[in-house]
Amino acid sequence: MPGQNLSRDEARERAELLTVDGYDVELDVRSATGGPGRDAEDGPLTFRSVTTIRFRAARGGASTFADLIAPSVDAVTLDGTALDPAAVFDGARIALTDLAEGEHVLVVDARCAYSRTGEGMHRFVDPEDGEVYLYTQYEPADARRVFANFEQPDLKAPYRFQVTAPAEWTVWSNGAEESREGGVWRFAETEPISTYITAVVAGPYHYVTDSYSRTFEDGTTLEIPLGAMCRKGLAKHFDADDIFLITKQGLDFFHDNFDYPYPFGKYDQAFVPEYNLGAMENPGCVTFREEYIFRGKVTQAAYEGRANVILHEMAHMWFGDLVTMQWWDDLWLKESFADFMGVFAMTGATRFEDGWITFANNRKSWAYRADQLPSTHPVTADIRDLEDAKLNFDGITYAKGASVLKQLVAYVGREAFLEGARRYFKKHAYGNTRLGDLLSVLSETSGRDMTAWSRSWLQTAGVNSLTPVATYDAAGRITELAILQEAAESHPELRPHRVAVGLYRRTPEGELVRYARAEADVSGPRTVIGELAGAERPELILVNDDDLTYCKVRFDEVSLATLRAHLGDITDPLARALCWSALWNLTRDGLMPARDFVSLVLAFAGRETDIGVLQMLHAWTRGALVNYAAPAWREEGGRALAEGALGELRLAEPGSEHQLAWARFFASVAASDTDFQLLAGLLDGTARIDGLDVDQELRWAFLSPLIAHGAADEAAVDAELARDDTASGRRHHVRCLASRPSAEVKARAWADVVESDALSNALVEATIAGFAQSSQRELLAPYAARYFEAIERVWAERSIQIGMAVVKGLFPALQDDPATLEATDAWLESRADAPPALRRLVLEARDDLARALRAQATDAVA
Numbered sequence: 001m002p003g004q005n006l007s008r009d010e011a012r013e014r015a016e017l018l019t020v021d022g023y024d025v026e027l028d029v030r031s032a033t034g035g036p037g038r039d040a041e042d043g044p045l046t047f048r049s050v051t052t053i054r055f056r057a058a059r060g061g062a063s064t065f066a067d068l069i070a071p072s073v074d075a076v077t078l079d080g081t082a083l084d085p086a087a088v089f090d091g092a093r094i095a096l097t098d099l100a101e102g103e104h105v106l107v108v109d110a111r112c113a114y115s116r117t118g119e120g121m122h123r124f125v126d127p128e129d130g131e132v133y134l135y136t137q138y139e140p141a142d143a144r145r146v147f148a149n150f151e152q153p154d155l156k157a158p159y160r161f162q163v164t165a166p167a168e169w170t171v172w173s174n175g176a177e178e179s180r181e182g183g184v185w186r187f188a189e190t191e192p193i194s195t196y197i198t199a200v201v202a203g204p205y206h207y208v209t210d211s212y213s214r215t216f217e218d219g220t221t222l223e224i225p226l227g228a229m230c231r232k233g234l235a236k237h238f239d240a241d242d243i244f245l246i247t248k249q250g251l252d253f254f255h256d257n258f259d260y261p262y263p264f265g266k267y268d269q270a271f272v273p274e275y276n277l278g279a280m281e282n283p284g285c286v287t288f289r290e291e292y293i294f295r296g297k298v299t300q301a302a303y304e305g306r307a308n309v310i311l312h313e314m315a316h317m318w319f320g321d322l323v324t325m326q327w328w329d330d331l332w333l334k335e336s337f338a339d340f341m342g343v344f345a346m347t348g349a350t351r352f353e354d355g356w357i358t359f360a361n362n363r364k365s366w367a368y369r370a371d372q373l374p375s376t377h378p379v380t381a382d383i384r385d386l387e388d389a390k391l392n393f394d395g396i397t398y399a400k401g402a403s404v405l406k407q408l409v410a411y412v413g414r415e416a417f418l419e420g421a422r423r424y425f426k427k428h429a430y431g432n433t434r435l436g437d438l439l440s441v442l443s444e445t446s447g448r449d450m451t452a453w454s455r456s457w458l459q460t461a462g463v464n465s466l467t468p469v470a471t472y473d474a475a476g477r478i479t480e481l482a483i484l485q486e487a488a489e490s491h492p493e494l495r496p497h498r499v500a501v502g503l504y505r506r507t508p509e510g511e512l513v514r515y516a517r518a519e520a521d522v523s524g525p526r527t528v529i530g531e532l533a534g535a536e537r538p539e540l541i542l543v544n545d546d547d548l549t550y551c552k553v554r555f556d557e558v559s560l561a562t563l564r565a566h567l568g569d570i571t572d573p574l575a576r577a578l579c580w581s582a583l584w585n586l587t588r589d590g591l592m593p594a595r596d597f598v599s600l601v602l603a604f605a606g607r608e609t610d611i612g613v614l615q616m617l618h619a620w621t622r623g624a625l626v627n628y629a630a631p632a633w634r635e636e637g638g639r640a641l642a643e644g645a646l647g648e649l650r651l652a653e654p655g656s657e658h659q660l661a662w663a664r665f666f667a668s669v670a671a672s673d674t675d676f677q678l679l680a681g682l683l684d685g686t687a688r689i690d691g692l693d694v695d696q697e698l699r700w701a702f703l704s705p706l707i708a709h710g711a712a713d714e715a716a717v718d719a720e721l722a723r724d725d726t727a728s729g730r731r732h733h734v735r736c737l738a739s740r741p742s743a744e745v746k747a748r749a750w751a752d753v754v755e756s757d758a759l760s761n762a763l764v765e766a767t768i769a770g771f772a773q774s775s776q777r778e779l780l781a782p783y784a785a786r787y788f789e790a791i792e793r794v795w796a797e798r799s800i801q802i803g804m805a806v807v808k809g810l811f812p813a814l815q816d817d818p819a820t821l822e823a824t825d826a827w828l829e830s831r832a833d834a835p836p837a838l839r840r841l842v843l844e845a846r847d848d849l850a851r852a853l854r855a856q857a858t859d860a861v862a
Contacts, residue, residue, distance in 0.1 A: 070113065174197075361610075372463065390804070734763050
């Protein structure tokens with residue numbers, strides 16, 4: 001549709017012309033439950049949206065536009081003069097021409113559409129009880145699907161929302177509720193904020209309240225009303241007390257360190273259905289995916305993950321909401337900081353004191369992958385338009401940026417870093433910033449010139465590899481230990497790294513422990529660590545011990561041999577996690593055969609004490625088998641994994657989270673009739689493993705491989721849905737049905753996703769997850785060619801969220817042969833004029849496939 005993809009240049013021109021003084025937004029969502037409202041017979045269900053925008057133009061005679069994506073507009077008035085909607089509205093923009101200098105008032109009366117894709121005003125009907133739930137999700141630019149606005153982050157303004165809804169509902173927005181008369185809610189005016197973080201949540205949500213109080217040194221007290229909500233069907237699983245505990249601990253931490261009181265009044269947290277993201281930092285009304293409400297037993301890693309997200313979003317109240325990037329080029333100014341501060345707060349204020357282990361092992365692996373794709377970009381990216389912005393919510397912007405900030409703290413010191421943040425908030429409150437604004441305050445507080453650091457770490461792409469090289473004297477002592485730094489040819493930047501180098505050896509009891517450590521600044525291709533000269537010969541040299549920098553760690557041959565024999569003997573959990581991560585990078589890079597990585601997991605994962613690391617190892621190992629193992633070895637490797645997983649499951653402490661993790665992993669790699677018989681027995685009660693509670697979520701995990709391998713049929717899936725006829729159960733049901741090993745099933749699933757837009761975002765994802773089964777490569781082969789024929793049409797016709805799900809999820813990665821690589825190259829070569837965002841997704845998938853083929857070649861000669 002013309003005009004949907006706002007460019008950076010257009011936004012810059014509009015920001016130079018306009019100042020926005022305020023919005024009044026009136027929404028009538030009674031149509032969500034069949035109340036007053038128009039629903040065209042052949043069109044989408046709509047709601048009324050009336051927006052009044054007060055703004056000023058800096059010069060006369062200029063023209064600009066307001067943003068609105070809506071099926072229809074009933075009326076547009078500018079300064080009291082009616083404009084013809086047919087003449088000024090093109091489906092995405094409202095033309096504002098020949099503006100006089102000074103103040104203006106624009107009023108737009110529109111019919112906006114409810115969403116089923118999680119973009120805009122999402123409408124969800126709970127299959128369990130028929131209740132309707134609404135919530136909004138806008139980032140980067142979907143507020144225009146709900147009300148007319150100037151949709152760019154640097155045109156901040158205060159907002160007043162009024163929502164008319166079914167009288168039995170409750171409605172929330174960013175501001176506190178000021179009044180409620182019948183079915184009309186009015187909310188307090190917000191502070192100046194960007195369009196993409198405004199929010200409305202409405203429906204018969206289960207709502208729990210609490211409060212937070214903070215007395216400052218000057219004697220003033222800050223009171224923050226707290227709220228948390230979920231669907232009524234999830235109320236019995238809702239552990240609001242723990243959510244409030246983490247929330248209060250986070251508020252304490254940020255007030256202790258930021259010296260800027262929380263600025264947005266109340267703090268509601270809504271856990272909503274069919275959510276595309278992890279969460280969204282709408283000030284005063286944060287939204288989360290409802291999967292963070294756990295329907296069954298989960299490990300502490302799941303609770304840690306939820307706590308991290310809660311604190312990540314809370315950090316955004318300052319980094320992102322109070323101070324916002326000017327344009328999406330500097331998205332990192334909020335996301336990198338929130339990613340870092342989430343872990344920083346979690347380890348400093350909550351029970352999850354080992355959060356940096358998870359960060360090193362899990363979060364950074366996301367960054368390492370993204371930074372080796374052909375689409376990698378500097379942390380400060382070149383974002384030409386909104387489609388670019390949508391795709392840059394990635395491992396670079398989040399996890400690499402957070403890793404760089406972690407190193408920055410080591411470089412300038414914790415207090416200098418935090419003092420820089422304090423000055424940044426006070427100087428730019430309710431404003432917009434760019435990279436230079438942050439660097440200037442950090443230079444002030446640290447006394448360091450941040451220009452060179454920024455150029456190396458924020459303005460160049462790519463990840464460096466660090467390898468130790470040691471020489472020894474006749475007595476076995478180190479004469480020289482040097483660190484070699486390398487970079488990819490495509491991104492040759494060598495960076496300054498603050499690293500710790502650890503030397504490890506075994507004790508008489510067999511433990512592998514660190515006996516020497518040195519911190520140093522590594523720069524250039526070769527750096528000598530003089531402090532370690534004279535140390536006794538180590539069995540393991542660990543570069544980047546304590547995970548201070550962002551790099552790929554390599555090993556010398558002696559260290560690698562030590563890990564093959566004794567990885568499980570490393571006593572420090574962070575060091576062990578770093579070694580696992582380094583070995584996984586070696587596997588992905590085709591420098592270690594996949595079967596060797598699988599063997600290491602089978603040998604040592606059973607001794608892993610950190611549950612988050614263990615679950616990450618499970619995911620990596622399955623990825624190694626599916627993607628990086630030579631095809632001729634997959635069957636043998638699969639049997640070995642299943643046998644090993646079952647052995648660890650039986651050895652695990654009854655009722656422990658390790659037992660649960662091994663049970664889920666066993667189900668995911670089950671490969672033989674014997675495996676399937678055990679899973680079926682655990683489902684029907686004829687088999688039992690002491691301490692293993694097969695709750696509803698675990699039942700779906702056990703049923704899934706049975707369906708995908710043809711060991712259970714559609715009737716079994718339907719019977720499970722009858723036990724669990726909930727929103728979650730419906731998603732599992734759809735996924736399982738699409739996973740059946742049948743050509744007819746695959747054809748139906750493909751049609752449901754590619755040829756139809758009837759499914760919601762959550763069911764599109766469930767269908768794709770079921771469609772792509774690694775055990776069904778031959779069955780999926782015909783869809784490789786069809787994929788390349790369909791993706792341009794899908795991208796053009798569907799929302800970007802659904803387009804991304806289809807293009808990424810249906811890429812024929814399981815047809816891992818040179819022919820698929822050639823077909824991908826042919827599409828890229830012949831579609832030079834395809835939308836850049838679409839080309840980027842295909843190029844990334846192509847790179848993953850090429851990497852898999854290289855790794856398979858390595859494994860084949862092992």
